[in-house]
Structure formats: C-alpha cells, structure tokens
Amino acid sequence: MxxxxxxxxxxxxxxxxxxxxxxxxxxxxxxxxxxxxxxxxxxxxxxxxxxxxxxxxxxxxxxxxxxxxxxxxxxxxxxxxxxxxxxxQVPGCADWRYSSALLVRKSDAGLALADFRGRRAVCNERHSQSGYHALRAEVAALAGVQPFFSQVRFSGSHRASAGMLAAGEADIAALDCVSHALLARQQPALFAQLACIGHTRLQPxxxxxxxxxxxxxxxxxxxxxxxxxxxxxxxxxxxxxxxxxxxxxxxxxxxxxxxxxxxxxxxxxxxxx
Incomplete structure (x- = not known):
C-alpha cells in the first residue's frame, strides 16, 4: 500500500x-x-x-x-x-506591530521597571519574544549585561505567569499585549489583582x-x-x-x-x- x-x-x-x-x-x-x-x-x-x-x-x-x-x-x-x-485593536499595538504589557501586583502599581531590580520575574518560556526576549531587552537598557532580577522563573504560558504574579510567586512579568487583553476578559477576577506599569518597545x-x-x-x-x-x-x-x-x-x-x-x-x- x-x-x-x-x-x-x-x-x-x-x-x-x-x-x-x-x-x-x-x-x-x-x-x-x-x-x-x-x-x-x-x-x-x-x-x-x-x-x-x-x-x-x-x-x-x-x-x-x-x-x-x-x-x-x-x-x-x-x-x-x-x-x-x-x-x-488593544493597548500596546500599532498596525502589525505589538508590544508586551509589564504586569505587576496592584500593590506595586506606582513603580517603574527600574524599581524591580533585585526582585523576581516570571516568563512564559525562553522561545517567547513577548514574554522573555522583549523583557530582556528592556532590562538590558537599564542594567547592561549585569544581573537585574534576583530570580527568573518559567511558567509555561502567559496565563500561568499571571497566576504566579497574583499568588505572590513572582513580582513582574511581560505578557504579549494581545494575550493580556484577551485573558483579562476571560479571567477578570485574576487580572483585577494586577496592574500594567508600561509596555515594551514595539516589535513585529x-x-x-x-x-x-x-x-x-x-x-x-x-x-x-x-x-x-x-x-x-x-x-x-x-x-x-x-x-x-x-x-x-x-x-x-x-x-x-x-x-x-x-x-x-x-x-x-x-x-x-
């Protein structure tokens, strides 16, 4: 056959x-x-x-x-x-380009990325532009090649990263701004505990x-x-x-x-x- x-x-x-x-x-x-x-x-x-x-x-x-x-x-x-x-059509997008939302717990809503030096980050995975590489580029602008976070963990997904933030298992995460908008609609109680303190630079x-x-x-x-x-x-x-x-x-x-x-x-x- x-x-x-x-x-x-x-x-x-x-x-x-x-x-x-x-x-x-x-x-x-x-x-x-x-x-x-x-x-x-x-x-x-x-x-x-x-x-x-x-x-x-x-x-x-x-x-x-x-x-x-x-x-x-x-x-x-x-x-x-x-x-x-x-x-x-969500915050952080411009035509075919997008960015990542920098998410923290609401208690940290008044801080900037520079204030998270020595704190804990969570990323979805190493091959993610929005969750890993975009955040790395922003941190490099602040610290060059020196260590910035005290810990970088990997959650497996943007949804899981948001859950870890809310649970106090990490302090900051970068979520693809489209995922952020869609997930916030689906899990309003979870995302009500979080705040966006800015966006990374636009990328394709x-x-x-x-x-x-x-x-x-x-x-x-x-x-x-x-x-x-x-x-x-x-x-x-x-x-x-x-x-x-x-x-x-x-x-x-x-x-x-x-x-x-x-x-x-x-x-x-x-x-x-």
Missing amino acids: SLPSAKAMRWASLPMYPWPQPLTEQYWQWLRQRLQQLGEPALPASLSWPEDYLAHWREPGMLLSQSCGYPVSTLLPEQVQVLGAFHY GLPLITAASTSAASVARLRQAISDSLQAPELQDFFRLAAINGFSPLDLSDYACIADTAAHWRGAGMAQW
Whole structure:
C-alpha cells in the first residue's frame, strides 16, 4: 500500500491566542471555502490543535499557522514562510506591530521597571519574544549585561505567569499585549489583582506562516483569502472577540530585527539576567 504524498497531508492551525475555539474553527471554514474558490487544492477539513508547536511548525505539510516572531526568525527561517500579521485593536499595538504589557501586583502599581531590580520575574518560556526576549531587552537598557532580577522563573504560558504574579510567586512579568487583553476578559477576577506599569518597545506581531515548501501561488491565495476575510459580515463576531481589525502581508525579512536583537545581547554576554 502506498503512503499518502506529503502534498496531500496538509494542516492548518491558529494556536497562539486564546480565541473561542468554535469561532476560530468557523473562521477556518470561511477561509477554506474562499481558498477553494481561489483554486487552492487539498485543504484540511478542520483546524489542528497541536501540543508541540515547534514540531507542528516544522511539518512540510503545514498550510497555515500562527507563530511567534522569535522562533520564526531564529529557529525556523529555513522551514517556514511568513504570510503576514493581523492588526489588533488593544493597548500596546500599532498596525502589525505589538508590544508586551509589564504586569505587576496592584500593590506595586506606582513603580517603574527600574524599581524591580533585585526582585523576581516570571516568563512564559525562553522561545517567547513577548514574554522573555522583549523583557530582556528592556532590562538590558537599564542594567547592561549585569544581573537585574534576583530570580527568573518559567511558567509555561502567559496565563500561568499571571497566576504566579497574583499568588505572590513572582513580582513582574511581560505578557504579549494581545494575550493580556484577551485573558483579562476571560479571567477578570485574576487580572483585577494586577496592574500594567508600561509596555515594551514595539516589535513585529505574531506572524501567520506556511511551510517553506508551499508554492508561491498558494502563498498568494492565502494572503488574498485572509485579506478578504476581514470584510466578511459573518466573521465580525470572531474579529470583535479576537480584537482583530486589519492584516498586513509581510515576509521573513520583517522579523530579522527580532533575531538581531537577541543575537546582540547573547554576544554581549547577557545569557543570564
């Protein structure tokens, strides 16, 4: 029995933000129908919900996903193409760029980042631009390569970082500003205990990506379908809840600044901070 070809095994996912899953699936079904109209073959019937994001993003059959700018620019540049990025209508965003909200407990709401020298930070994970690398760049502006925090812990997710702050297990965290806005809607009691004391510098927002093996014609159809979706009346509930209000076509070169900044601070000796 012959195995299915790699071309026939195609996958789509939108795993990065805590959007309502039924509405996210509805969004994919709309994109799927539009892609069919544009002539795109072999479309997955439904979204995948991967647990191992890096493994998923490396699949040659990945048709569409959303990633983070750090892995795209440092770990995946040979394996993916960037389609573009959504625009989000939340504090800390500007067109296709975004920042991280610096969150603390409400009792520390009057402090600035410089006041957290010697205190405890929590990050979601080391490959996160918003939760780790953005905060590292801000700390470097204050302390250079010298240790700044007394402890840097890793929680596994932005949601878990917020929980650790509220529980007193850490003192400051950087949360992707879109995640911050969406999670605060979902867990108002938790986020009522926290305060935002500022935002990191703007960086390219979370990229929509496809496999490096995806043809130029398919890339064009994907960008067209995503752009067209913004005008679809039946998707406005999804866009409202997802805080999406635009889309910009981009490519890998737009994310090189993220890799460059990380390489600069590693080269300067700021491996531990």
